Amino acid sequence: MYKTHTCGELRASDIGKTVTLAGWVHRYRDHGGVYFIDLRDRSGLTQIVINPEDSPELAELVADVRVEWVLQVNGEINARPTEAVNPNMDTGAIEVHAKHVTVLNTCKPLPFSINKEENTDESLRLKYRFLDLRRERMKKNIILRHKIIKFIRDYLDERDFLEIETPILFKTTPEGARDYLVPSRIYPGQFYALPQSPQQLKQLLQVAGTERYFQIARCFRDEDQRGDRQPEFTQLDMEMSFVERDDILDLMEDLFTKMCKKLAPEKQILFEPWPKLTYQEVMDRFGKDAPDMRFGLELVNISDLAADCGFSVFESAIASGGSVRGINAKTLSGYTRKQIDELTEMAKLWGAKGLAYAKISESGEESSTFKKFFSEERWQELMKRMEAQPGDLLLFVADSNLAVVYDCLARLRVLLGDRLGLRDNNKLAFAWIVDFPLFEWDEENKRWDATHHAFTRPKKDDFHLLESDPGKVRGDQYDMVLNNYELASGSIRIHERWLQEKVFNLIGLSQEVAQERFHQIMDAFEYGAPPHGGIAPGIDRFVMILAEEPNIREVIAFPKNNAARDMMSGAPSEAMDGQLRELHLKVFLRKNSRKALPEKTIKEAPLHKGSLFIIRTADILPCHQFHARATPHCHKNTRDAEKPQRSALVTEIGTDLL
RNA sequence: GGGGGCGUGGUGUAGCGGCUAACAUGCGGCCCUGUCAAGGCCGAGAUCGCGGGUUCGAACCCCGUCGCUCCCGCCA
Numbered sequence: 001m002y003k004t005h006t007c008g009e010l011r012a013s014d015i016g017k018t019v020t021l022a023g024w025v026h027r028y029r030d031h032g033g034v035y036f037i038d039l040r041d042r043s044g045l046t047q048i049v050i051n052p053e054d055s056p057e058l059a060e061l062v063a064d065v066r067v068e069w070v071l072q073v074n075g076e077i078n079a080r081p082t083e084a085v086n087p088n089m090d091t092g093a094i095e096v097h098a099k100h101v102t103v104l105n106t107c108k109p110l111p112f113s114i115n116k117e118e119n120t121d122e123s124l125r126l127k128y129r130f131l132d133l134r135r136e137r138m139k140k141n142i143i144l145r146h147k148i149i150k151f152i153r154d155y156l157d158e159r160d161f162l163e164i165e166t167p168i169l170f171k172t173t174p175e176g177a178r179d180y181l182v183p184s185r186i187y188p189g190q191f192y193a194l195p196q197s198p199q200q201l202k203q204l205l206q207v208a209g210t211e212r213y214f215q216i217a218r219c220f221r222d223e224d225q226r227g228d229r230q231p232e233f234t235q236l237d238m239e240m241s242f243v244e245r246d247d248i249l250d251l252m253e254d255l256f257t258k259m260c261k262k263l264a265p266e267k268q269i270l271f272e273p274w275p276k277l278t279y280q281e282v283m284d285r286f287g288k289d290a291p292d293m294r295f296g297l298e299l300v301n302i303s304d305l306a307a308d309c310g311f312s313v314f315e316s317a318i319a320s321g322g323s324v325r326g327i328n329a330k331t332l333s334g335y336t337r338k339q340i341d342e343l344t345e346m347a348k349l350w351g352a353k354g355l356a357y358a359k360i361s362e363s364g365e366e367s368s369t370f371k372k373f374f375s376e377e378r379w380q381e382l383m384k385r386m387e388a389q390p391g392d393l394l395l396f397v398a399d400s401n402l403a404v405v406y407d408c409l410a411r412l413r414v415l416l417g418d419r420l421g422l423r424d425n426n427k428l429a430f431a432w433i434v435d436f437p438l439f440e441w442d443e444e445n446k447r448w449d450a451t452h453h454a455f456t457r458p459k460k461d462d463f464h465l466l467e468s469d470p471g472k473v474r475g476d477q478y479d480m481v482l483n484n485y486e487l488a489s490g491s492i493r494i495h496e497r498w499l500q501e502k503v504f505n506l507i508g509l510s511q512e513v514a515q516e517r518f519h520q521i522m523d524a525f526e527y528g529a530p531p532h533g534g535i536a537p538g539i540d541r542f543v544m545i546l547a548e549e550p551n552i553r554e555v556i557a558f559p560k561n562n563a564a565r566d567m568m569s570g571a572p573s574e575a576m577d578g579q580l581r582e583l584h585l586k587v588f589l590r591k592n593s594r595k596a597l598p599e600k601t602i603k604e605a606p607l608h609k610g611s612l613f614i615i616r617t618a619d620i621l622p623c624h625q626f627h628a629r630a631t632p633h634c635h636k637n638t639r640d641a642e643k644p645q646r647s648a649l650v651t652e653i654g655t656d657l658l
Numbered sequence: 659g660g661g662g663g664c665g666u667g668g669u670g671u672a673g674c675g676g677c678u679a680a681c682a683u684g685c686g687g688c689c690c691u692g693u694c695a696a697g698g699c700c701g702a703g704a705u706c707g708c709g710g711g712u713u714c715g716a717a718c719c720c721c722g723u724c725g726c727u728c729c730c731g732c733c734a
Contacts, residue, residue, distance in 0.1 A: 029692095029694065032690035033690080034693080045694095049692085053691085086693095092694090110668085110669085112668085113669075118669075120670075122727075123727090177733050178732085197734095221733060224731085349729090349730090562726075563725095
């Protein structure tokens, strides 16, 4: 071994020991003779002292050392002089007086600093992720992530769960998100798909008699990125047999509560037990199904007061079947006209026609865009219902579409919560949302759609509505929410073929299509499928919240950037011709994604029968961009660079074009 | 697919029509024997992403383009 101790573990009780440490030079201080090196490994820092009086040769060697060099240091642990003790360091009571130093490796000047927090362009951090991960913040996040996964594994193992791996190469499930496809070499023109989730497989494991399954499962979805979305992400995928909804909720609640108490003891879980809100209730109170319940500012329905009030904005919204609702933005009555206008602009951005407001000044003076239309009686009722106090600012949204009212107020609520400092990261407001509608009407395609997924079991009480009134059927499904995020989604599943067929039928899947896509699970239901259900909490999101990071890239070791590119390796990149040939693929690049590739080009392409076209959209990059980027595809020859070289994404697969 | 923001030495920023482009940090050199974001002095380092336009004059204004980022759509 290169080391006898770690850099983080040495204490006053170790004084007198001779130790060997190995790690990176975190900081380096040359005092014109005496040298101080803060040596870092994963566990922490230890100060190394090199004194030329002890060893001139050593001092000479160390004079060349720079930040992030890799050193092995042998020496004796001494107490620091009293005035030199550093109370801010775990190892601040001691220091190692070096006797031997071995340079294990040197380090070039860094593209960004590791030993202090500073803003750094994220693409640079991602390009040098191996350096970025050395930083304290990243290290902490990665360790927290490990601890969370370890806690989950231990907890579920103790409760008789089996961790079972399911395939990454699987079948496309054409519903839902876009699949990542993997071409098959052995079967020309055929593809595997990477799983969007192991949904069907974990249900099949229940039919297989597993009873209690979990997996720390990688999932893949080819959709555009967000701060809380990556092309590949990790879920705690779990499923149980012979359970009802509350069996799963109780288990998960216990798991997450214990986990938070152990791994984030400084954080306060606001509600124990976690509240269970119905979908209807959460929408009415918060306007969205993943509410931030760390603070109030709840929505208030004033539609009845707004009807026939004389204020045409309110009246017409109600008359066309809409709604008028408001929130009390507490203590913000000092907002100027300009500030309220700014809020109004936001509201418009979110789809509302505008904002109505009422201010009650500290002295009780009321000013409002619509007070003059209200009778004294109605106004008093409004004030009462809004729980208005002197100093309050009330904001209202009216719209013919209830969804717009909800959405706008929900966003406004979060915005104001931020401004009022109510979104305290040390508070965890877990809650369950239950009784979602099973279907929602898809106006565009004129059919019912599953709100969760097609395998969700309708609530028994609502079976009779399946035929008569599908919109009223509630699903036996549940969401775990935390601080404005949906953390998990799950359901009791259908385990009977007849019911599954009925649901497929309702969402417009013909029996043939259902059979083709889902025959494996439909068949399995006929072989003694037990009642079962499960849930799938998002690991990345949970780590992100506990680590108080603004996006999930900060808690993933090697994430993709916003455009789904790996900045370190440059992936995705073009395949070599030989690889494509083996996969029976031929790539065509289009100059302009808006124009179709001329049919002639395709027809005259030298392809064998059975080969497949993949037509990609592509933009020709100006040659200077190519030189600047220095990618493996960089073409020094200008003529080459003028040709289309880079592809954007696979947009069409056209076997039919042959 | 659509919209907003950003792009200036290695890094982070300032400058937003008249500069020899500023500051911090990092880098190189010298000085300094108790620092811990060590300190002091000296030095190197940017034609301001790229292309075009407006102007006597562009880092600055306009257009295009590329890249990054945030948001909408999308994400059963």
